[in-house]
Amino acid sequence: MAGRVITVTSGKGGVGKTTFSANVSAALAGLGKKTIAVDTDVGLRNLDIIMGLENRIVFDLVDVVEGRCRLPKALIRDKRLDTLHLLPAAQTRDKSAVSPDAMEKICAELRHLFDFTIIDCPAGIERGFENAIVGADEVVIITTPHVSSIRDADRVIGLLEAAEKKHIQLVVNRLQPEMIRRGDMLDISDMLDILSIKLLGVIPEDEFIVISGNRGELASLNTTSKAGQAYKNIARRLLGEDVPLLPLNNSKGLFKRLARLFKNH
């Protein structure tokens, strides 16, 4: 079995990489795919908290790298889904504890154990970023509709192109259709115009994300959350399904335009 290794990155911090990684991993697992979410944010780990698995950590990524345990032993199985797993980062170390070489080996091993390896990248473009992308087949860039976030996404895409990563897709997070309709928020077509990469999905702003994150619950496992539905749709698109964008209230025009964008890219 040779699974897919997908890195989730953004350049800028706080745009929703970890939430995306947790939710899309859970959505893929929910669709029956054996999935592992990997936290590469050594020293500032969060993915375990978002997934509600913090209290199950015994070994972590750095333990594997430094040979204190074998890889399978550090993997934590999710409490809800048998197909969902987590490889946590170390909290008491820093990024230099992991080398790109070591990370590449771990990715190669995970590729044989899982259908999907979702790597949650830390913010920034330094060592942690390098570690997170080295073993990736595909990359998902997360951006919010803010100029600074788009600028950083553009920088990261440039670095990924230089690293010869071919499959780069964009996810626009925390979109507020109402604000776009009023002309107060950047339009998706403007973002695609600048970044000129394929759009994988759009996730609406949803306060359930804050609530679920704090509780260690996952929106993509919730049936009523709009963002959760968007994550599930993205998971299905990753599996090759042609899933149209969500219709959101009062924004039919916008999403009709979005549907066109999907077709164009």
Next chain:
Amino acid sequence: MVKRRVKFSGTDSGLLMRLEWDAPLPQLLVELEEHLQQSRSFFEGARVLLEIGRQPILKHDMEQLAVVLARYGVTLQGVIPAEHRDRPPAAPTPAPAPLPVPDPQTTLRLEHRTIRSGESVAGEGHVVIVGDVNPGAEVIAGYNIFVWGSLRGSAYAGVPDHEDAVIAALHLAPIQLRIAGYIARPPESRPTTASTPELARIDQQAIIVETWERGRVLLKRG
């Protein structure tokens, strides 16, 4: 006067020892010792190179010479071929004809891609980008800059002092423009949606931006 079989001379290469091999080694060693004896203070602590001619010199002989020299505080540093000293310094080989220097005004750097934030593309002559220049990216040229796409980053043309350089783009919405020593930024009120190609150049000590007219010749000739 008896011909000296052991000679020392100072050269550019250092202190040189020359032996006439028309006597057996033990004889040479005796003569060497005499020579060293005579000018003991001169040789104390010296380093010499043994000049060798065509005949081979055996390792064993070298060692014996070194032993005698060492007794007078002289180090045998190595050997040097005789020709090396005799040959007049080689005439310097004529330098290869210089490669023609490309005229910077005619060199062209062509980039067929999106120039993204954090990237810098520089060329001595003209720089042509077929694609967009995104915010946070910069293009630097000795002469003109042409962007067949959107220029949303920064462009510095005519670096350092070619005031006749121009910056042209299908969609000119830069963060900053510089031509030679002049700097311009678009006015805050300027709409960024202009859909006609535009051209920036220096006119009366300022950078002006004008619509590119169809068929107009951009470059001065000659």
